[in-house]
Amino acid sequence: MSVTSDKRDFYDVLGLTREASPGEVKKAYRRRAHKYHPDRNQNDPDSERKFKEAAEAYEVLADPAKRQRYDQFGHAGLSGAGVHDFHSSSVEDIFSMFGDIFGGGGGGSRRRSRGADLQTQVEVSLLDVANGADRSIEFSRRDLCDDCSGTGAARGSEQKKCQTCAGYGQVEQSGGLGGLFGRVITTCPTCNGRCTVITTPCPACRGDGRTAKHRVVSVQIPAGIHDGQAVRVRGEGEPSEDGMSRGDLHCYVHVSKHPFLERHNNDLLCRMPISFTQASLGANVEVPTLSGKAELKIPGGTQHGQLFRLRSLGVPDLRSGRTGDELVQVMIEIPKKLSKDQKTLLREFAETEDKSVMPESKGFFDKVMEYIQGNGVE
Numbered sequence: 001m002s003v004t005s006d007k008r009d010f011y012d013v014l015g016l017t018r019e020a021s022p023g024e025v026k027k028a029y030r031r032r033a034h035k036y037h038p039d040r041n042q043n044d045p046d047s048e049r050k051f052k053e054a055a056e057a058y059e060v061l062a063d064p065a066k067r068q069r070y071d072q073f074g075h076a077g078l079s080g081a082g083v084h085d086f087h088s089s090s091v092e093d094i095f096s097m098f099g100d101i102f103g104g105g106g107g108g109s110r111r112r113s114r115g116a117d118l119q120t121q122v123e124v125s126l127l128d129v130a131n132g133a134d135r136s137i138e139f140s141r142r143d144l145c146d147d148c149s150g151t152g153a154a155r156g157s158e159q160k161k162c163q164t165c166a167g168y169g170q171v172e173q174s175g176g177l178g179g180l181f182g183r184v185i186t187t188c189p190t191c192n193g194r195c196t197v198i199t200t201p202c203p204a205c206r207g208d209g210r211t212a213k214h215r216v217v218s219v220q221i222p223a224g225i226h227d228g229q230a231v232r233v234r235g236e237g238e239p240s241e242d243g244m245s246r247g248d249l250h251c252y253v254h255v256s257k258h259p260f261l262e263r264h265n266n267d268l269l270c271r272m273p274i275s276f277t278q279a280s281l282g283a284n285v286e287v288p289t290l291s292g293k294a295e296l297k298i299p300g301g302t303q304h305g306q307l308f309r310l311r312s313l314g315v316p317d318l319r320s321g322r323t324g325d326e327l328v329q330v331m332i333e334i335p336k337k338l339s340k341d342q343k344t345l346l347r348e349f350a351e352t353e354d355k356s357v358m359p360e361s362k363g364f365f366d367k368v369m370e371y372i373q374g375n376g377v378e
């Protein structure tokens with residue numbers, strides 16, 4: 001699930017306005033699928049991605065229910081809505097899925113032997129990333145109709161041999177996209193490759209063989225997973241045409257923001273404000289960690305931006321399991337308001353300061369002087 005928010009707007013992908021009619025959606029997709037078909041763009045490695053992106057946008061905008069969810073809630077609204085994962089599908093699969101809009105068999109020359117993959121999103125916390133988590137995921141998918149076991153025929157009714165393909169399930173015809181693909185063998189449009197036609201359609205699915213089903217699966221989120229990565233659940237996608245094999249479900253992980261901790265590889269970074277007196281004199285401070293808090297000793301003379309390392313308080317590596325560290329970066333805060341007494345004390349302090357003996361300052365001013373003299377500036 002490249003499910004995450006870096007996804008492009010579907011209307012932008014197809015070059016449409018939000019008011020586009022179903023006919024315009026279809027036309028725009030057909031044009032793009034044609035333009036970006038990888039067979040015609042062998043020098044453009046990006047074309048396959050664009051082709052799949054267009055298919056994904058079309059699937060949502062061509063379906064009134066999905067389009068409404070998308071218009072209202074954006075990409076997040078489609079989580080669990082039975083949206084296909086085109087990024088893991090082959091170009092052939094996409095062609096056969098939308099074959100009807102390309103005219104005839106649509107250039108999809110093979111019957112799909114495996115069901116389509118689906119995608120959904122799952123939100124986890126940083127603590128879940130550290131420990132791993134079990135999540136139950138709800139989604140809907142087009143599934144085999146219970147009444148007819150996916151055949152589309154009413155129980156006890158007869159199925160006749162398809163006349164269009166003479167029971168072979170395939171026909172030869174001029175390719176889709178206006179003959180672009182030449183003459184090709186395609187799935188029979190009358191029987192959809194089933195070789196038989198239904199005399200009395202199943203009333204539950206109106207002869208489709210498929211109905212929308214709500215499904216709940218349990219997904220194990222491995223410790224160390226990164227935002228935007230997907231967990232594949234095998235066999236939880238849609239059934240194939242013959243109902244014999246299923247695609248997979250890809251659960252794209254979105255890691256929610258932590259109020260104090262930011263992940264950098266397997267380390268966690270905490271930006272910790274401290275006062276200039278704590279930095280000057282040293283202090284013991286409490287810092288937030290994933291599981292609660294830890295004590296950190298800040299030595300006197302600590303500088304703004306300095307990093308301290310708390311070993312093994314990060315997150316585990318997805319592969320090796322080795323745990324990262326927590327890095328605490330101190331941010332020295334200069335008081336915006338001082339009381340009269342504090343001002344008096346600071347003025348007294350300032351009088352004791354001799355800029356020429358502060359080692360950091362000396363080094364800096366020496367360098368400035370060398371620079372000025374070296375450049376002949378007076």
Ligand SMILES: [Zn+2]
Nearest residue numbers: 145148202205
């Ligand atoms: Zn049925």
Ligand SMILES: [Zn+2]
Nearest residue numbers: 162165188191
């Ligand atoms: Zn047929």
